[in-house]
Amino acid sequence: MSNVIEIKVPDIGDFSDVEIIEVLVNVGDTINAEDSLISVESEKAAMEIPAPQGGVVKEMLVSLGDKVSEGSSLLMLEVGAEEAAAPAEEKAEAAAPAAEAPAATATPAPEAASYSGDVDKSAQTVVLGSGPGGYTAAFRAADLGQNVILIERYERIGGVCLNVGCIPSKALLHTAQVINEAEEFADIGVAFNKPEVDLDKLRGHKDSVIGKLTGGLKQLAKQRKVEIVHGYGKFTSPNTIEVETEDGTKTVVGFENCIIAAGSRVTKLPFIPWDDPRVMDSTDALEIEEVPERLLVVGGGIIGLEMATVYDALGAKVTVVELSPGIIPGADRDVVRPLERRIKKKYENIYLNTKVTEITPTDKGLVCKFEGKKAPEEDTFDRVLVAIGRSPNGKLIDAEKAGVAVNDWGFIDVDKQMHTNVPHIYAIGDIVGQPMLAHKATHEAKVAAEVISGHKSFFDAKTIPSVAYTDPEVAWMGKTEEQCKEEGIDYTKGAFPWAASGRSLSIGRDDGMTKVIFDENHKLIGAAMTGPNAGELIAEAVLALEMGADVEDIALTIHPHPTLSETFNFAAEVAEGTCTDIYMPKKKK
Numbered sequence: 001m002s003n004v005i006e007i008k009v010p011d012i013g014d015f016s017d018v019e020i021i022e023v024l025v026n027v028g029d030t031i032n033a034e035d036s037l038i039s040v041e042s043e044k045a046a047m048e049i050p051a052p053q054g055g056v057v058k059e060m061l062v063s064l065g066d067k068v069s070e071g072s073s074l075l076m077l078e079v080g081a082e083e084a085a086a087p088a089e090e091k092a093e094a095a096a097p098a099a100e101a102p103a104a105t106a107t108p109a110p111e112a113a114s115y116s117g118d119v120d121k122s123a124q125t126v127v128l129g130s131g132p133g134g135y136t137a138a139f140r141a142a143d144l145g146q147n148v149i150l151i152e153r154y155e156r157i158g159g160v161c162l163n164v165g166c167i168p169s170k171a172l173l174h175t176a177q178v179i180n181e182a183e184e185f186a187d188i189g190v191a192f193n194k195p196e197v198d199l200d201k202l203r204g205h206k207d208s209v210i211g212k213l214t215g216g217l218k219q220l221a222k223q224r225k226v227e228i229v230h231g232y233g234k235f236t237s238p239n240t241i242e243v244e245t246e247d248g249t250k251t252v253v254g255f256e257n258c259i260i261a262a263g264s265r266v267t268k269l270p271f272i273p274w275d276d277p278r279v280m281d282s283t284d285a286l287e288i289e290e291v292p293e294r295l296l297v298v299g300g301g302i303i304g305l306e307m308a309t310v311y312d313a314l315g316a317k318v319t320v321v322e323l324s325p326g327i328i329p330g331a332d333r334d335v336v337r338p339l340e341r342r343i344k345k346k347y348e349n350i351y352l353n354t355k356v357t358e359i360t361p362t363d364k365g366l367v368c369k370f371e372g373k374k375a376p377e378e379d380t381f382d383r384v385l386v387a388i389g390r391s392p393n394g395k396l397i398d399a400e401k402a403g404v405a406v407n408d409w410g411f412i413d414v415d416k417q418m419h420t421n422v423p424h425i426y427a428i429g430d431i432v433g434q435p436m437l438a439h440k441a442t443h444e445a446k447v448a449a450e451v452i453s454g455h456k457s458f459f460d461a462k463t464i465p466s467v468a469y470t471d472p473e474v475a476w477m478g479k480t481e482e483q484c485k486e487e488g489i490d491y492t493k494g495a496f497p498w499a500a501s502g503r504s505l506s507i508g509r510d511d512g513m514t515k516v517i518f519d520e521n522h523k524l525i526g527a528a529m530t531g532p533n534a535g536e537l538i539a540e541a542v543l544a545l546e547m548g549a550d551v552e553d554i555a556l557t558i559h560p561h562p563t564l565s566e567t568f569n570f571a572a573e574v575a576e577g578t579c580t581d582i583y584m585p586k587k588k589k
Contacts, residue, residue: 003078003079003080004058004076004077004078004079005055005076005077005079006061006073006075006076006077007037007051007052007073007074007075007076007077008071008072008073008074009049009068009069009070009071009072009074010049010052010070011070016069016070017067017068017069018040018041018067018068018069019040019041019065019066019067020038020039020040020062020063020064020065020066020067020068021039021040021041021064021341022038022039022064022337022341023037023038023060023062023063023064024036024037024038024039024048025037025057025060025075026057026060027057027058027059027060028056028057029056029057030054030055030056030057031051031054031055031056031057031077032051032054032485033050033051033052033053033054034050034051034493035050035051035054036048036049036050036051036334037049037050037051037074037075038062038068038074039337039341040068048334048337049074051077053077053079054079055077055078055079055080056077056078057075057076057077057078058075058076058077058078059075059076060074060075061073061074061075061076062074062075107405107406107407107413108405109403109404109405109421109422110400110401110403110404110405111403112237112238112400112401112402112403112422113235113236113237113401113402114237115236115237115239115240115252117252118252119240119252119253119254120251120252120253121149121227121229121251121252121253121254122253122254122255123146123147123148123149123227123253123254123255123256124146124147124148124255124256124257125138125141125146125147125148125149125255125256125257125258125259125449125452126148126149126150126151126241126253126255126257126258126259127141127148127149127150127151127258127259127261128151128233128241128258128259128260128261128262128397129151129152129153129159129260129261129262129263129429130150130151130152130157130158130159130217130228130261131158131159131160131161131162131261131263131429131438131441132158132159132161132162132429132438132439132441132442132445133159133261133263133428133429133430133438133441133442133444133445134150134152134157134159134259134261134263134428134429134445135150135157135158135159135217135220135221136441136442136445136446136449137259137261137428137445137446137448137449138150138221138224138226138259138449139220139221139224139226140445140446140449140450141259141449141452141453142224142225142226143224144449144450144453144455145453146449146452146453148224148225148226148227149226149227149228149229149253149255150221150226150227150228150229151228151229151230151231151233151241151243151253152228152229152230153230153231153232153233154230155230156210156214157214157217157218157221157228158210158213158214158217159261159263160263160264161438162210162213162214162217163210163214164282164283164286165282165438166438167209167210167213168206168207168209168210168286169282169286169303169306169307169310169469170469171205171206171209172202172206172286172288172310173306173309173310173469175202175205175310175313176309176310176312176313176314176471177313177471179195179197179313179314180313180471181508182195184508185508187508188508197291197314197315199288199289199290199291202288203287203288206286206288229243229251229253230243230245231243231244231245231246231249231250231251232244232245233253233397234397234398234401235397235398235399235400235401235402235404236252236398236401237401237402238402238403238422238424238425239254239255239256239424240252240253240254240255241253241255241258256424257424257425257426257452258402258424258425258426259418259425259426259427259428259445259448259449259452260397260399260404260412260420260425260426260427260428260431261427261428261429261431261441261445262393262394262396262397262429262431263392263393263429263430263431264390264391264392264393264430264431264436265390265391265393265396266281266282266283266390266391267388267389267390267391268281268386269386269388271357271358271359272359272386273359273360273361273366276361276366278292278361278365278366278382278383278384279359279366279383279384279386280383280384280385280386281385281386281387282303282307282385282387284385285307285310285311285385285387286307288310288314290383291311291314291315291316292311292316292381292382292383293316293317293382294316294317294319294348294365294380294381294382294383295308295311295316295317295318295319295381295382295383295384295385296319296320296321296356296366296368296379296381296383296384296385297318297319297320297321297384297385297387298321298356298384298385298386298387298388299320299321299322299386299387299388299389300320300321300322300324300326300327300328300329300350300352301322301327301328301329301387301388301389302328302466302467302468302469302470303387303389304320304322304385304387304388305320305327305328305339305343305468305470306468306469306470307385307387308320308343308347308385308470309469309470309471311385312343312346312347313471317347317348318346318347318348319347319348319349319350319351319379319381320343320347320349320350320351321351321354321355321356321370321372321375322350322351322352322353322354323353323354323355324352324353325352325353326340326352327339327340327350327352328468328474330466330480331466331468331474331476331480331528332476332480332481332482332515332526332528333480333481333482334481334495334513334515334528335474335476335513335515335528335529335530336474336530338472338511338512338513338530338531339468339470339471339472339474339530341511342471342472342511343470349375351370351372351374351375352372352374353372353373353374354370354371354372354373354374354375355370355371355372356368356369356370357369357370357371359384362380364380365380365381365382366380366381366382366383366384367379367380368380368381368384390430390436391409391410392409392410392411392412392430392431392433392436393410393430393431394406394407394409394410394411394412394431395410396410399412402422402425403421403422404420404421404422404425404427405420405421410431411431411432411433412427412431412432413432414426414427414428414432416447416458416459416460417447417448417451417457417458417459418432418444418447418448418451418459419451426448426451426452427448428441428444428445428447428448429441429444429445432444435464435466437464437466439464439465440461440464443459443461444459447459461546462478462545462546463477463478463542463545463546464477465477465538465539465541465542467534467535467538469535472509472511472512472530472531472532472534473529473530473531473532473533473534473535474528474529474530474534475528475529475530475534475535475537475538476526476527476528476529476538477526477527477528477538477541477542477545478517478524478525478526478527478541478545479491479517479525479526480517480526480528481493481515481517481526483526484517484525484526489519489520489525490519490520491517491518491519491520491525492517492518492522492551492575493515493516493517493518493575494515494516494518494551494571494572494573494574494575494576494579495513495514495515495516495571495574496513496514496515496567496570496571496573496574496579496581496582497510497512497513497582498510498511498512498513498514498531498564498567499511500570500581500582501562501564501566501567501570502561502562503562503563503564503566504531504532504564504567506562507532509531509532511530511531512529512530512531512532512534512564512567513529513530513531513567514527514528514529514531514537514567514568514570514571515527515528515529515571516541516551516554516568516571516572516575518550518551518575521550522550522551522552522576523548523549523550524541524544524545524549524550524551524554525545526545527541527544527545527568527571529541529567529568531564532564533564537564537565537567537568540565540568541568551572551575551576552576554568554569554572555569555572555573555575555576555578557569570582
C-alpha cells in the first residue's frame, strides 16, 4: 500500500529565501532517505537539502532559481511504492536463493617460445619499463642485493608519469591555480592586472621540473649500480628480452627474474582524425603550443578535467563532453557537485550523457557532431582534446613468447605477490589493472622486488586513494555512498561543509566539503573531500582506514585550528551527532 506525501524544506538554521541553484531529482526517480533533493545558495554558503525518507518522486513543486525557506514545499513523494514498482520477475529473483557465481575463467597461457642465440647482457633481475613502478622496483631490488638491468624505451627514464603525465600536468595546474586566485582576489579588494602568459617560458618551467626529476632518477640508478638499457623491449623467450633502438641496433638481455612495468598508453578512438595537429591527446595538450579560442574536451574524467582547468585559466573557452551521467565517474557524487557547480559558471558548456560521433577537419575549425539530449547536433572548435582513458601495453611486448597470459584488454593477471602465471616473471602497475595510478604501482613494485629477494611480502592495500587536481580538487578513498547502496552495506555518513570552516573562508573559498562513511560497527570505510588541497588531506583518511579507525577515534583526535584538516574531524563529529560547528536538526523518530 502506498500514499503520496508532501516534502518540505526542513529547519535549515539561519537561512531564509535562499535560491535553488541545482535540482538533483526528477519526476519518476526512486530516492532513498538522506539523498540530496536540491542545492541552495545564500551569501553565506551553499548546502544541499536531503530527503527525509525514501520513495518515488511524483511531482516537482520547485524549479531552478526559485527561492525557498523552512517549510517551503519541494515535491510530492510516493512512499511505500518502491517494492510495488519493481517488476514481478525482480521480486522473484530477490526472493530466490542466490546462485553460486561461476569461477572466473583464467586467461589461457600461451606456449612459450625458445631462444638459442647469444645474450649480450644478463642480470639477476630485469625490469621492463622505468615509470614510477619500474624505477621503484629496480631500485628496491638493487637495495636488496640484486644485480639489476632497467629497460626503458625512451631517452629519459621516469615513464609517462614523470615525462608526459602526473608531474608536468601538476606544474601547469599550479600556474592555473595562481592565475585563478589572482583574479578572485579582486572580490576582497586586491586587484591585479590581467596576467601576460609567455607560453615558451611556461613550457620551459614545466620541462625544467621534468628534467630535475628524471636527472635525479638517473643519478639514483647510477648510485645503486642499476644499468639502464634504452630501446623498445620485447620478450623472445621466458628468460630473454630483445631491446631495439630507433636506429635498429638490437641488444638481447637475459634474466633470472623479470618485473614487467610496461605501463599503458592513451586510448585512441578510430574515427578521430589524429593526423590533424589540432586534435590532441593528453601528451599533446601538455605542450601548450597555443591557447585556442574554443577547446572541446572529450572525456570528463580526471585527465580531461585537469587539462580543462589549465586551458580555461590560460583563456580558452572550454566545452566538456562526458558519456556518463556525471563528471569524474567513480567519485562520490556529493563531493563532485561543488566542482561541477563551479565549472558550469566558467566553462562554455558541459554535456553529460553525450558522445562525440564524428570530427571533421575544416579550414574554419574542427566540426564535431554529438549524440545527447542537451547537446547540439554539431559545433565547431579550434582544438579538440581527447581524454577518454588509457589502455594497458600487455599486447605490445610479446609477452606470449615468455608464456605470460595476457587478456583481451591487454591486462596481465597477477596474485598478491605480483606473480604472473610464469613463476619467475612478475607484473606491476597499469598493466595489471585498475586503478591506473602511480602510487599503486610503486607499492606493487616493492612487493615484487622483495618477493624475488625471498621476503614474504604481499600487496594487500585496503584502499587506494584517487585525486583530481582540478579547481577545486576532488579526492576520495574507500567506499563511496553509491557503492554502499549498491552493495547493501548498512552505513552512517557525516558531511561537513567548508562554508563553516574558518580556514576555508579565510582563503576565499566556501565551496568545499568533507564527507565520511562508517559501517555498522562504526569503522571508517570511505571518505571524500573537495576543496583546495583535498589531495593532501585525503592521506589522513587513508591512514585511518588502514589502521581500522572508528568514528570516535577520528572525532576525538585533536586537529589544529583553524585548518582544512579539521574538517575531517568535524565530519566524523557530524556522523556521531556531536558537532557544534554547524547546526544539525534532530531527526524525528
